[in-house]
Amino acid sequence: MIDVLKSFKSLIKLEQVHTDNNVFKLHYKVTVIMLLAFSILLTNGLIPGLGLPDKPSDVSRQGYYQWVCIVFVVQALIFYFPRYLWKTWEGGRLRLLLSDITNIILRYVLKDGLGQIHFLDWLITGNFSMYGIAYAMYNHVNPMNSVFPKVTKCTFHKFGPSGTRQNFDGLCILPLNILNEKFFLILWYWLFLLLFVSFCALIYRALFLFVPKFRVYLLRAQTRSFERGMAQTVVDNISYGDFFVLYKIGKNLNPIMYKELVQGMHDYIVHRNKNYKSYPVGTDEV
Structure with missing residues (x-):
């Protein structure tokens, strides 16, 4: 008490x-x-x-x-x-x-x-x-x-x-x-x-919890229009808890620096799992 x-x-x-x-x-x-x-x-x-x-x-x-x-x-x-x-x-x-x-x-x-x-x-x-x-x-x-x-x-x-x-x-x-x-x-x-x-x-x-498309929207909003396909790749490859921490970091970080952070995560995911389908830049596929 x-x-x-x-x-x-x-x-x-x-x-x-x-x-x-x-x-x-x-x-x-x-x-x-x-x-x-x-x-x-x-x-x-x-x-x-x-x-x-x-x-x-x-x-x-x-x-x-x-x-x-x-x-x-x-x-x-x-x-x-x-x-x-x-x-x-x-x-x-x-x-x-x-x-x-x-x-x-x-x-x-x-x-x-x-x-x-x-x-x-x-x-x-x-x-x-x-x-x-x-x-x-x-x-x-x-x-x-x-x-x-x-x-x-x-x-x-x-x-x-x-x-x-x-x-x-x-x-x-x-x-x-x-x-x-x-x-x-x-x-x-x-x-x-x-x-x-x-x-x-x-x-x-x-x-936030049950609709992945909504998390993609939030990630793009925080990064100031991050490419939809790249945002989808990140969301698909991290857990809900990891996305929550990432979202909280975005609340406290400069958008430019945050975009670079998410970009680095995307590149790491693609290189780590070459068999994973990476959405091409500019695509609207979700």
């Missing part, structure tokens, strides 16, 4: 070698910073007071608002944990590969945004999944008043002169719920955006 907390410093550090993609950064950087900021604001915003209830006849017991700041920290750890695993498994190998050229393992663990939505839905008693829609559609009475009440009944226990416990009722204002309401609304929009972006990234990863 200490190692995970120490690795948080990378959230504000600009990386010279990119070992992950922008979708992953949205999860472990933007979301983690957002959740930690929300937690810090909540832990410094408690102001008790008195007020009048909206509907004294309605009784609803909700205690989750007391733990929201802790929940945000736990969620931040959950969002960052795949990044920690990736850094541990990658172990600086890509930086080492690039160290002589310019001054991997699993692409990333796709964060289950749907799982986070279900967790928050459970936390606030089934009111999170439709939170943003309900908030946007209300006219006069805020539907979230029942989820994050601003005024609540407080019961104080005190022992009387004879030693018997006495109960005293009061009204307490919950200013933290004003913040909670806004923070959860922001989280609703953000998590559903992450869910959509992550779904698109999953489709991209599926194409």
